[in-house]
Each structure stands twice: as structure tokens, then as C-alpha cells.
Amino acid sequence: MENIFEQIKKINEYGSEYWSARDLYKILGYTEYGKFTPAIERAKKACQNSTQVVESHFAHVSEPQKSHNQYGETQGQMIEDYSLSRYACYLIAQNGDPRKEEIALAQTYFALQTRKQEIHELLMEDSKRVMLRGEMKEQNKNLAKVAKESGVINYANFQDYGYMGLYAGMRQKDIKTKKKLKKDASILDHMCSEELAANLFRATQTQAKLKRENIQGEAKANQTHYSVGKKIRQKQSYF
Numbered sequence: 001m002e003n004i005f006e007q008i009k010k011i012n013e014y015g016s017e018y019w020s021a022r023d024l025y026k027i028l029g030y031t032e033y034g035k036f037t038p039a040i041e042r043a044k045k046a047c048q049n050s051t052q053v054v055e056s057h058f059a060h061v062s063e064p065q066k067s068h069n070q071y072g073e074t075q076g077q078m079i080e081d082y083s084l085s086r087y088a089c090y091l092i093a094q095n096g097d098p099r100k101e102e103i104a105l106a107q108t109y110f111a112l113q114t115r116k117q118e119i120h121e122l123l124m125e126d127s128k129r130v131m132l133r134g135e136m137k138e139q140n141k142n143l144a145k146v147a148k149e150s151g152v153i154n155y156a157n158f159q160d161y162g163y164m165g166l167y168a169g170m171r172q173k174d175i176k177t178k179k180k181l182k183k184d185a186s187i188l189d190h191m192c193s194e195e196l197a198a199n200l201f202r203a204t205q206t207q208a209k210l211k212r213e214n215i216q217g218e219a220k221a222n223q224t225h226y227s228v229g230k231k232i233r234q235k236q237s238y239f
Helices: 002-008 021-027 033-049 086-094 101-149 155-166 172-179 193-212 218-233
Strands: 017-020 058-069 072-084
Touching (some): 002 017, 002 021, 002 101, 017 021, 017 086, 021 033, 033 058, 086 101, 101 155, 155 218, 193 218
Antiparallel strands (some): 017 072
16 A cells, blocks of 8 residues: 555655645545545544644646647646645545545555654754754854953853843743753753744854954943844744
8 A cells, every 4th residue: 555655755856755635535435525524624624623734735736637639748727636645645544534445555655754744854953952962062162262361251131141042031040941841951952943043143143243343341241142132033033
């Protein structure tokens, strides 16, 4: 059954995989496309209920029906179709006719494939997070050195200014409260890769600005850290 689904899989111009609903309904044991569309609608509703963007998984398309005669290829009436993601196929299998053996097989296949993809994405996220966490540790050391050269004495307060810029006025203790962390926990150990990347950018950009503009004085350094964090927040916020 796996080979059948892989055989009808298509790849678009962006390199993304998809399935045509017109191909899928036959594989799932339906004799007519019209009898298959209720399963699509139920699957779309399930997609919406899972807070996913329906159009990202169920792309509605239409194209003219092609036929051949003695004069060559001709185009007839428009045919409605959907370009379906792997997740959409999984939802359709879950919402199809349970009496069909093909549906039962499809449910197993797409459930396993969807889970494999989820695991792969989790492993990729963990790998990126570990890499960025290590880089963040090094850049914090560099930032501390540059801040000291600029006259910063209270480094914890200096760090808070960067967080306040990036997190709309919240200090480290406020972020811990928001994330429901223990007092001795490191907030950097509880960030996704995207959030770590933003903080890494904050650290490196503050270093560069302190050096480039030869900023001196603790108050000016603190304000610089805050302004860099605030500028990054304008592009991406977390709270």
C-alpha cells in the first residue's frame, strides 16, 4: 500500500510533495469523486479545529479536462481538484468511509508517516537548539567582556536591559515567571531555536554597536542593549 501512495505523489515547482484528490479517491476505494468530497470537507473541518491553516494543506485547484480526437488534444469543462499535503491525506483517511479496507490501510500508512515526520522535525529542532545554546554561551562571554570595556559594572542589570528591550519590559525574573520556571533555572535552557536565535542576534549586535560607536559609561551601555533588543522585537516578539 505504501508504494501505491508514493507512486501517485507529486512534487511541485518548489520541491514540496503533494497528492491530487482526483488520484487519491480511486486509491481509497471510492468509485466516484462526488462521493469522496464529503470526506474532504470533514477533513478540512478537522484541520481547522486543530488550528492549522486549511489552505496550506488543502489547496483548491481547477483545470480543463483534456481529451484527444483525430484533430489532436482538446480542452473541455473545468474539473475541480485539491492539491493535498501529507497531513491532509492523513485527515482524509481518518474521516473516510471506515467500511472500506483501503481507508483502514491508508489510516495506518499516513498515521505512521505523519508521526515519522513529527519525530524528524523534533530531532531537527533539538539539534538546532543545542547548537544555538552553545553559541549563546560563547557570545554571552564575549558580550560580558565588551560590556566591561564600556564601563559596565553590574552585568546582571546590563543583561536585564537587553531582555527588557526584547521582551517588552520584562526582566529575567519576569520571563522566568512567564515561563513558569524555578528561580535557579536558566531561561536560555527553556527557549526554542527561534527564540534562541533572536537572543543570539541581540548579543552579537550589542557587541558590535558598543565597539563600533565606542560607547562608554554604564548607563549608555545599558540603553544601547535595550535599544538593540527593542529593534529585534519589532521583527519578532515572544510575549
